[in-house]
Every structure is written in structure tokens, then in C-alpha cells.
Amino acid sequence: MGRLFGTDGVRGVANADLTAELALGLSVAAAHVLAEAGTFAGHRPTAVVGRDPRASGEFLEAAVVAGLASAGVDVLRVGVLPPPAVAYLTGALGAALGVMLSASHNAMPDNGIKFFARGGHKLADELEDRIETVYEQHRTGAPWERPTGAGVGRVSDYDEGFEKYVAHLISVLPNRLDGLKVVLDEAHGAASHVSPEAFARAGAEVVTIGGEPDGLNINDGCGSTHLGLLKAAVLEHGADFGIAHDGDADRCLAVDGAGEEVDGDQILAVLALAMREAGTLRGDTVVATVMSNLGFKLAMEREGLQLVQTAVGDRYVLEAMKAEGYALGGEQSGHVIVLDHATTGDGTLTGLMLAARVAATGRSLAELAGVMRRLPQVLINVPDVDKSRVKTSAELATAVAEAERELGATGRVLLRPSGTEPLVRVMVEAADIEQARSVAGSLADAVKSALG
Template sequence: MGRLFGTDGVRGVANADLTAEMALGLSVAAAHVLAEAGTFAGHRATAVVGRDPRASGEFLEAAVVAGLASSGVDVLLVGVLPTPAVAYLTGVLGADLGVMLSASHNAMPDNGLKFLARGGHKLDDELEDRIEKIYDEHRTGAPWDRPTGSGVGRVRHYNEGFDQYVAHLIGVLPNRLDGLKIVLDEAHGAAARVSPEAFSRAGAEVITIGADPNGLNINDGCGSTHLGLLKAAVVEHGADFGIAHDGDADRCLAVDHTGEEVDGDQIMAVIALAMRERSALRSDTVVATVMSNLGFKLAMEREGLTLVQTAVGDRYVLEEMKEHGYALGGEQSGHVIILDHATTGDGTLTGLMLAARVADTGRTLKDLASVMTRLPQVLINVPDVDRTRVGTSADLAAAVAEAERELGSTGRVLLRPSGTEPLVRVMVEAADIDQARSVAGRLADAVKSALG
């Protein structure tokens, strides 16, 4: 069996790849790894458990609760809340671990299991490996050490979490949003109640779409992966701009008043300048991945800010931020981490901070986002090749070097093996879209020839 944990927990088709038995077993294993210190410290370990509104989350939540309580962990059920809300509550309630059931932006048949360590932080590889090791030992027959009698965990609903999280979001805003009309696309997901409530309390006039989850419609033609409805709604209602979340609301993308997309790079650029004005951007540095548009890097350099780039994945952005004490980081996809106020990407917080900047300056989002110009970017997936030889093929290295010479300082090439599929991603940026397509096509052919 391959490694269960991917870049963001365990994810797959619910009741096929991710079964109730697996959710129960992984939760027992996580309790042994993450709650051990709390138990030895002389108190009953506690877990915060939340989920997005997927139908499968109902039975998977029951399995997770059974696993945790049978391991002697008390469980606080916070219900349907965004991933960053579960992370926040795990930290503020002093819980030993948190569990979020969500497949984020994936379609409804999928679901996922994400564990959080004490403080609401994502797990590093070492902790995930320990959980998986214990889980595998149980699957092959090793018995659990099971408490009995008063040693079993207790389960209760924690309904205060909604208001606590919303109050936290409002409390960290630098200014109110009075006078703004904003369309919110909630992707029929975990933020369907939280996000409109937070924006309304902050003073904005709110119009919602995608805010009627029924367990089956999450991310279905709406949210941050399908911006068409939001673009149309912003223009139709004459709104100042729109905000789109994904299923678990750890992402935020935006649409300006003309219906044009504002991506994660542009959002980070706007927030970075706002934070610098408030002396909140430590070391005048922003952290992003290598997939960020070259236009973002050029804009940060022009504004006198430093850009640090990491491997693809918000966990690597977060690791870099925590190690060096940086305050802002994120991905082009809309995962934005404001570390002073969140331990993970928080789409509602990001949207609120973006709106606060618009309200404070009186400028349109379109004008604010123009601080950077996105260079044309072409991405081609090359399937059925040996992705392990991307870094060792001399022929491929020569093709990349030739492409880089052609593009010069106004373009960029990135070849990245997929972490889950037998394919290589070819990304090319250039000042001209036709040049980007031409270079990307030649490099894709080179990948097929060298690695096929």
C-alpha cells in the first residue's frame, strides 16, 4: 500500500477509497500519536471535530468520533465549519488535536480526513508517518490498548464555535467595511453561514450565491473552481467586487467590479502593501510557491518587498513562514496565510482583509490589483512519462536551457513532476501568449521524447 497521506491529509472517494473503517482506524492512530502528551500530562485529551456539508461527512464523522472516544479522547463536535475555523478552535480551546472532514475543492463523491496538532497546526511528515505506521500495525492484527469504564472519551456538541470564530475574524480587521456591496460565492460549502455573517457584521452589504448546501451540491459549478456565476452576479448587482471560496473555505479568489478574476497572487500583492503600511509585514517579505506568476515577483521587487519561494503546497509556505517569522504567504490558487491571525489558509479572513483594503483606500479592487501585471502563463500536463527522471535527463536539461535563453528575463520555465500521477507539468511564462504557447509546446514534446 502506498503512503496514505497526501499533501493535505487523506483524501479519496468516500466509502470506496476513504471508508468508515479507515476513518475509525486512522482516528485511533492519531489519538495515540497526537493525544499521548496530553494524557501523560494528567488530563483527559480533547479533540475538536468539524466537517464540510458533504453527505458522506455524516457517517465519516461518526467513525472518527468512535475512534477518538474509544481511545479515551473527549470529543467536541463543532459541526459544519471551515477548516480554518476548526484549526482556530483547536488552538483557542487548548485541544490536543483537531480533525476536519473535507475534500476541499474536490467534487462531492470525494471526502478527506485532515488531522491538526495542538495549537491548530498542520502535521509534518514525521507525525503523519507515525500515524500511518500505527494504523498499518492495527490493520495487520496488532491489538489496540483500549480504555474501559470511565476511561472512554465523552462526546458533546460545541455550538459556541460558530460565534467564537466569527468574533475572531471581526476582531482582527483593521477597519470596517461600511459602504461596500459584496457578492459571496460559498461553493455550497463549509462557509455558507460563517462568511456572510462575518462580512455582514463587519458592515458590508452582502449578496450570497452558492450558500444552500444540501450535502450533494458542494463545489458543483460554483465556488473558487468555477467563477462564472460569481462574475455574472457581480456585474448584475453592480457590486464593488465578489469573493469565492472552495468547499472547506481555506481558499479565496476574487472578481472585480467589471467581472475580471483577481487571483491569489494579486490578492497577496494587495494585502502585502496594506500590511506594510501597518508595519505588520515582518521583514517586508512575502512567501509564495514557485508556481506564482512572474508578474507577482516583479511587482514585489518594484515595491521594495522580498519574495521567498517554496515548493508547491501551502504546507511548504507555512513551514517557511514559521521558520523565519514571516507574516504573509500563500499560493496563486488562493490559499493565503496571515500567520498572526491564522495557522492555515483562511479564505474568509483573506476576503475580509481584501475588503478592508478596498474600504480603507476608497479605490476599486481592479485598481488595487493592478499593482501587478500577470504575465501569460501556459500549463501543459504530459502524461505517461517517467516523472522520476525530470531532474536527470541531459536531453531535457538542454531543451530547458534553450527555452530559457529564448525567453530571457521576461519569461520563465518550470518543469514539475506530479506527486500523484505519471505525468510531468510543463509551465511557461512569457511577455507574449503566443511565445508562451510555442515554447510550452516544444518543451512538452521534449518531455515526451526524453522521458516517454
Template sequence: MPRLFGTDGVRGLANRELTADLALGLAQAAAAVLTQGRHADELRAAGRRPVAVVARDPRVSGEFLTAAVSAGLASSGVDVLDAGVIPTPATAFLIDSIGADFGVMISASHNPAPDNGIKFFSFGGTKLPDEVEDRIESHLGRQKLAPTGDGVGRIRRFADAEDRYVVHLLGTLPNRLEGLKVVLDCAHGAAAGVSPETFRDAGAEVIVIGADPDGMNINDGVGSTHLEPLQRAVLEHGADLGIAHDGDADRCLAVDAEGRVVDGDRIMAILAVSMHERGMLTDDTLVVTVMSNLGLRRAMAERGIRVVETRVGDRYVLEALAEGGFALGGEQSGHVIMTEFATTGDGVLTGLHLAAEVARTGRTLAELASVMTVYPQVLVNVRDVDHHGLDDDAGIADAVREVEAELGDTGRVLLRPSGTEPMVRVMVEASEQDAADAHAARLAEVVRTRLAR
């Protein structure tokens, strides 16, 4: 039976795979698991119930899923603070800020509106490790906490949730944004209220698109997965830069004044160099995943910045950041984590600090982004193969070594199996697009032949 929790919570088609019953059961199981141990003993000694922050993005199914999650928690003796529609990183911040015992975010991030998801955060606003998620999953169907009388939880509105988050964001900025014209694409998502307000309060002139959520238009042709509207708006308004969020605003991608995309790797490069120069980059180290571009690694090496590499997934970046006590990390997709200010990827925070660097230096975003050269990167998904045999196949290993020898230090090869389907992902980077295309096609054919089912 496949694991219920994926790389970022439980996701599925709302009301088909992710039902009210499942949401209720997950909340009850989470309450049982996350209120155990020493912390639970301290709560009992203090004579108070556990407290959980619950929030959602604006997709319509979030309304009934929030009701189900809140009911499951309250029926298990947990007081619920309903923060309404706010970004995922705002939820994490609020859990930590008010000392809540845990929290729940209902969102499917960059997925289309019919999908939804449930993400749990522990005390301190951090994501749950795999073993804790497994304990919650194994608790489904078992006896639930069932207090009565004054033991049941209460559900209250977290009235100033958004204001607290905005104040926090503004307090992180090293300088203000006066003189900048910024276009924000809020993906008709959770950032629609927070992001424009914060950028304006920071002093920027703001043009907003994708900020009219109706429950079904989240990520629909806008946001970080559809950058064309942002590119057009930046050019139309003569803006200095554009910032794109995804549905729950844990991502940030950017567009420069000429309409060119600045991806997560370049954003990390800009922030890493700035923090390095200002003595704020802990151990002169940046944490990235295996998918980050070779150009980022080279640019960091040239500036004396060490790169630590993890598996794909922001949770693995977070683990490496925590283990090393590092300050900055993220993914090419725009999940950028600044650990001094956040416990998870925060698209609004990232966008603010990127804009602040433009304002501080007086340089354009394009000039700042030129700190790294992006190597052509080709990704080929080889489907319907025995992906479990990838690591043990000598023929594939020989083919990879041959390509690596031909590329030398001007390129990179990465083969990795899918964790969810019979597929191998073949990634090749090279100094020339034609070379990357040819090598990727060659390796994909070897994989297809050697691992045919």
C-alpha cells in the same frame, strides 16, 4: 505501497476508498500517536483526558465519517467536541483558542461531493508534519488504546463554535466595510453560514450565492473552481467586488466590479503592499510557491519586498512561514495565510481583509490589483512518461537553457514531475501569449520524446 496521506490529509471516494472502518482506524491511530510524549504526561498529571475538536463540511458522507472518527477517538480515551459544519480554518482556530490537544476536519475541500477527506491538526491548530502523519499511518492495525470505565472519552456538541470564529474574524479587521456591496459565493460549502454573517457584521451590504448546501451540491458549478456565477452576480447587482470560497473555505478568489478575476497572486500582492506600507509585513517578506506568476515577483521587487519560494502545497508555505517567522504567504489558487491571525489558509479571513483594503483606500479592487501585471502562463501536462528521469536528462536540460536564454528576463520556465502519476508539468511564462504557447509546446515535445516509456 503508496503513502496513505497525501499533501492535505487522507482523501478518496467516500465509502469506497475512504470507509467508516478506515476513518475509525485513523482516529484510533491518531489518538495513540498524538497523545504521547510530554504533553500526555502533563494531561495525566492534571487528571484529565485529551480533548479533540471534530468538524466537517456539509457533504453527506461527512455525517457517517464524523461518527466513525468520533467513535475512534472516544474509544481511545479522547473527549470529542463536535463543532458540526464549519470551515477548515475555523477548526484550526478553535483548536488553538480553547487549547484542545488536537483536531480533525472531515472535508475534501474543492473536490466534488462524492469524495471526502480526513485532515488532522496538532496542538495549536497546526497541520501535522510528514513524519507525524507517517507515524499515524504506521500505527494502523496495531494495538489501540482501549480504556474502560471512566477512561473512555465523551462526545459533546461544541455549541458556540461558529460564534467564537465570527468574533475572532471581526477582531482581526483594521477597519469596517461600510459602503461596500459584496457578493459572496460560498460554494454550497462550509462557509455558507459563517461568511455572510461575518461580512454583514463588518458593515458590508451582502448578496449571497451558493449558500444552500444539501449534502451533494458542494462545489457543483459554484465556488472558487467555477467563478462564472460570481462574475455574473457582481455585474447584475453592481457590486464593488465578489468573493468566492471553496467547499471548506480555506481558499479565496475574487472578482472586481467589472467581473474580472483577481487570483491568489494578485490578492497576495494587494495584501503584501498594504502590510508593507503599514509596517506589518515581517522582514518585508512574502512566501509563495514556484507556481506564482513572474509578475508577482517583479511587483514585489519594485516595492522592496523579498519573495521566498517553496514547493507547491500550502503545507510547504506554512513551513516556510514558521521557519522565518513571516506574516504573509500563499498560493496562486487562493490559499492565503496571514500568520498573525490564522495557522492555515483562511478564505473568509482573506476575503474580509481584501474588502477592508478596498474600504480603507477608497480605491476599486481593479485599481488595487493593478499593482502587478500578470504574465501569460501556460501549463502543459505531459502524460505517460518516465517522470523520474526528468532531473537527469541532459537533452531536456539543454532545451530548457535554450528557452530561458531566448526569454531572458521577460519570462520563466519550470518543469516538475508529478508526485502521484507518470507525468511532467511544463510551465512557461512570457511577456506575450504566443511566445509562452510556443515555448511550452516545444519543451513538452522534448520531454515527451526524451522520457517516452
């Protein structure tokens, strides 16, 4: 069996790849690994279970709840809430684990299962491997230990979860948002009710689009992967700016008052300066991935801030933050982690903190985001090559060195093997878009020649 867990839980087409049987089995295995085998350890652990609005989440939630309860775990169902809410509640309620059913920005037919450990933290690879091992042992014949009678888990709805999470978001804001008019695009997703409520309670005038989930329309032409509707709505309503989430609302992208996109790098830059001013940016350091725009790195250097770069993926950003105690990190895609207030990326929290900075300074989002200039970035995928030789090919190393000499200090080259496909991603940044395209094209040809 191939590894079930990907970079963000177990994901696939619901009822095809991700079946009720798989969801139930993984939940029992997770109970044994994360909840110390339930009542068999002499105590009664609790799990928090949430989901996004996908239709398939209804039957998958039932399977997960059945699996956990059958393993002796009490279950608190919090209903439709974003993953950072489930993570927060897992920690706040002292639960042994949390479970979120969502496929993030994926189209509606997909769904996924994400587990949180005690405290609301994402699972390390070692814990995911242990869950897979226990699941596979049972699948191939090893029996579960099963409690009976009063030992089985009890299931209840925890309707207070919504209020508890919104109150948490409001409590960590440095100032109110009175006087701001904000458009929120909720992607018909998990934060469709949470995010507008939080912004309104913080004092903003809120216009909501993409906030009517019907189980089928999540991410459908809206949200952080389709910013056209948000840009139009900001202009139509004369809003100060707009915020876009994806289906599970762990991402946040923005649009300024003129309808121009503000990406994750720019949001990180704005928050970094705000946190430094407040004395909460530990080590005057921000953590980002190697895919962050060179303009972000140059801006941080100019502002006297340190930048730590990691492999692509918010889990690697989080690992680096925890290892060194840094407070802020994120990705260009809008995954932003404010570790003092969240254990994972939280799009609603990010949007609120961005809005708070606009309100506190009286400056427009465009002016604040202007702290960095995004350099033109060209990405070419080169398929059907031996990606394993990217780091060992002398021919390719020579081509990269030549490209770096041509770009100088105002450009950058990155070759990255795909984690799931037989292709290599060629990324080039330069001060001039035509130079970026030219260098990227030459490097793509070099990749085909050296690795084809």
C-alpha cells in the same frame, strides 16, 4: 500498504476508499499519537471535530467521534465549519488535536480527514507517518489499549464554536467594511453561514450565492473553481466586487466590479502592500510557490519587497513562513496564510482583509490588483514519460537553456514532475502569449524526445 496521507490529509471516494472503518481506525491512531494515548497518560485530552456539509460527512463524523472517545478523548463537535475554524478552535480551546472532515474543492462523492496538532497546526510528515504506523500495527493484529468505565471519552456539541470563530475574524480586521457591496459565492460549502455573517457584521452589504448546502451540491458548478456564476452576480447586483471560496473555504479568489478575475497572486500583492504600510509584513517578505506568476515576482521587486519561493503546496509555504517568522504567504490558487491571525489558509479571513483594504483606501479592487500584471502562462502536461529523469537529462537541460535565452528577463520556464501521475508539467510564461505557446510546445516536444 501505500502511504495514506497525501498533501492535505487522507482523501478518497467516501464509503469506497474512505470508509467508516478507516476513519475510526485513523482517529484512534491519531489519539494515541497526538493526545498521548488519552487517559493512559494520566489526563483527559480533548479533540475538536468539524466537517463540511457533504452527506458522507455525517457517517464519517460518527466514526471519528467513536474512535476518539473509545481512546479516552473527550470530543467537542462543532458541526459544519471550515478547517481554519477547526484549527482556530483547537488552539483557542487548548485541545490536544482537531479533526476536519472535508475534501476541499473535490466533487461531492469524495471526502477526507485532516488532523491538526495542539495549537491548531497542520501535521508534519513525521507525525503523519507515526499515525499511519500505529494504524497499520493495529490493522495487522496489535491490540489497542482501551480505557473502560469512567475512562472513556465523553462527547458533546460545542455550539459556541460558530460565534467564537466569527468574533475572532472581526477582531483582527484593521477597519470596518461599511459602504461596500460584496457578492459571496460559498460553493454550498463549509463557510456557507460563517462567511456571510462575518462580512455583514463587519459592515458590508452582502449578496450570497452558493450558500444553500444540501449535502450533495458542494462545489457543483460554483465556488472558486467555477467563477462564472460569481462574475454574473457581481455585474447583476452592481457590487463592488465578489469573493469565491471552495468547499472547505481555505481558498479565496475574487472578481472585481467589472467581472474580471483577481487570482491568489494578485490578492497576495494587495495584502503585502497593506501589511507593509501597517508595519506587519515582517522582513518586508512574502512567501509564494514556484508556480506564482512571474508578474507577481516583478511587482514585488518593483515595490522593494522580498520574495521567497517554495515547492508547490500550501504546507511548504507554511513551513517556510514558520522557519523564518514571515507573516504572509500563499498560492496562486487562493490559499493565503496570514500567520499572525491563522495557522493555516483561511479564505474567509483573506476575503475580509482584501475587503478591508478596499474600504480603507477608497480604491477599487481592480485598481489595487493592478499593482501586478499577470504575464501569459501556458501549461502543457506531457504524459507517459520517465519523470524521474527531469533533472538529469542533458538533452532536456539544453532545451531548457535555449528556451530561457529566447525568453530573456521577461519570461520563465518551469518543468515539474507530477507527484501522482507519470507525466511532466511544462509551464512557460512570457510577455506575449504567442511566444509562450511556441516555447511551451517546443519544450513539450523536447520532454517527449528526452524522457519518452
